[in-house]
Amino acid sequence: MSKVDLSRFKFDGLKQNPLADLRDLSDEDKDQLLMAGVTSDLSTRSASYLQMDQNAVHCKSNNPDVEIMDIKDALVKYDGLKEYFWTLVDKDKDEYTRSAYDNLHGGYFIRVKAGAKVEEPIQSCLMLKTENVGQNVHNIIIIEEGAEAHIITGCSVAHGTTAGAHLGISEFFVKKNASLTFTMVHNWSEHVAVRPRSAGVVEEGGTFLNNYVLLKPVMDLQMYPAITLNGANALARFNSVVVASKGALLDMGNRVVMNAPNTRCEIIARTIASGGTIINRGHIGAHAVPSKGHLECQSLIVGDGRSWAIPELDGTVEGVELSHEASVGKIAQEEIEYLMARGLDEEEATATIVRGFLNTDIMGLPERLQKEIDKQIDELQASGSM
Numbered sequence: 001m002s003k004v005d006l007s008r009f010k011f012d013g014l015k016q017n018p019l020a021d022l023r024d025l026s027d028e029d030k031d032q033l034l035m036a037g038v039t040s041d042l043s044t045r046s047a048s049y050l051q052m053d054q055n056a057v058h059c060k061s062n063n064p065d066v067e068i069m070d071i072k073d074a075l076v077k078y079d080g081l082k083e084y085f086w087t088l089v090d091k092d093k094d095e096y097t098r099s100a101y102d103n104l105h106g107g108y109f110i111r112v113k114a115g116a117k118v119e120e121p122i123q124s125c126l127m128l129k130t131e132n133v134g135q136n137v138h139n140i141i142i143i144e145e146g147a148e149a150h151i152i153t154g155c156s157v158a159h160g161t162t163a164g165a166h167l168g169i170s171e172f173f174v175k176k177n178a179s180l181t182f183t184m185v186h187n188w189s190e191h192v193a194v195r196p197r198s199a200g201v202v203e204e205g206g207t208f209l210n211n212y213v214l215l216k217p218v219m220d221l222q223m224y225p226a227i228t229l230n231g232a233n234a235l236a237r238f239n240s241v242v243v244a245s246k247g248a249l250l251d252m253g254n255r256v257v258m259n260a261p262n263t264r265c266e267i268i269a270r271t272i273a274s275g276g277t278i279i280n281r282g283h284i285g286a287h288a289v290p291s292k293g294h295l296e297c298q299s300l301i302v303g304d305g306r307s308w309a310i311p312e313l314d315g316t317v318e319g320v321e322l323s324h325e326a327s328v329g330k331i332a333q334e335e336i337e338y339l340m341a342r343g344l345d346e347e348e349a350t351a352t353i354v355r356g357f358l359n360t361d362i363m364g365l366p367e368r369l370q371k372e373i374d375k376q377i378d379e380l381q382a383s384g385s386m
Helices: 027-034 071-077 095-102 333-340 346-357 367-383
Strands: 047-052 055-061 066-070 108-112 122-128 133-143 148-157 163-174 179-187 191-202 207-214 220-223 226-229 235-244 249-258 263-274 277-286 291-302 306-315 321-329
Touching: 027 122, 027 148, 047 066, 047 108, 055 066, 066 071, 066 122, 071 108, 071 133, 095 133, 095 163, 095 191, 108 122, 108 148, 122 133, 122 163, 133 148, 133 179, 148 163, 163 179, 163 207, 179 367, 191 207, 226 235, 226 263, 235 249, 235 277, 249 263, 249 291, 263 277, 263 306, 263 346, 277 291, 277 321, 291 306, 291 346, 306 321, 333 346
Parallel strands: 047 122, 108 133, 122 148, 133 163, 148 179, 163 191, 179 207, 191 220, 191 226, 207 235, 220 249, 226 249, 235 263, 249 277, 263 291, 277 306, 291 321
Antiparallel strands: 047 055, 066 108
């Protein structure tokens, strides 16, 4: 497990001016945000939040059933958010959680009201604007009973920014019979260190679907979000598509704990080590029956990359059903030969296999975001990074 020297980064004094309209951003920053799934056209979003460096610069809801605000404002409005704030993540877990606790810059508070079916996505973005900035954020997401929502959260550097540190705490609360789809797209740079610390609780009949996409370079990322299914008939599903570019170290994975009967979970990860190193972890704990979980970690090594797959299944009650499938390897020569026999040259055959491996269609992403991800895959292949 690598450590980040936080003293290298500026954690104070880097505030940005408010933005009344995201269309006022520079074209370069709009492009950067779009690569993280965040659009400046808010007609397709039910609410939007943008933080640059160490403060929120834009926050607006277009839907009366969606409350969105800076976490500092929410702490004032809701008397410290005692039922939620720092209840799932330990503030003393490590130096990164302590930094976020001791010097909170911002983060978003999102509450979807009971029974609401929010059709347009809610978007949030945490951006590093200044070179060598350190960013501490804390996010609280509450999906109240019977509500449904899709949150697209993008993390990105601004155009021209290459180095920084992002320390992010996220706590999710999915209430009875509620549903949250949470899509995270990371658009970092070669010298950015990233330390998210995330946890969530899903109540009876609730659903938590998590999509994670990382195709751009990053220096050092360590994340292991944990979801606990505490109510009967609760469901959690993680889908990840990740590329480790040259020099990157990605220590990542997902954890699901099933504490109630008739709970289900699935963790699916597709990773490519393209000159970088991936440690791909997965853990399913089952402590009630009936419960069913499946863990799948598949990694391709391209060039001189390196990949570890570390699946863990923990069943403590007779009758749980847990399974896993893990593989690490290169593109099979027979697959290349099969496509070459149908008219493709070797490079085209390889590109076709990689594109299929990184397929994100199963995530059910909005069309505009899906097109942007497809574009990033094309750019990766054209640059020779895969």
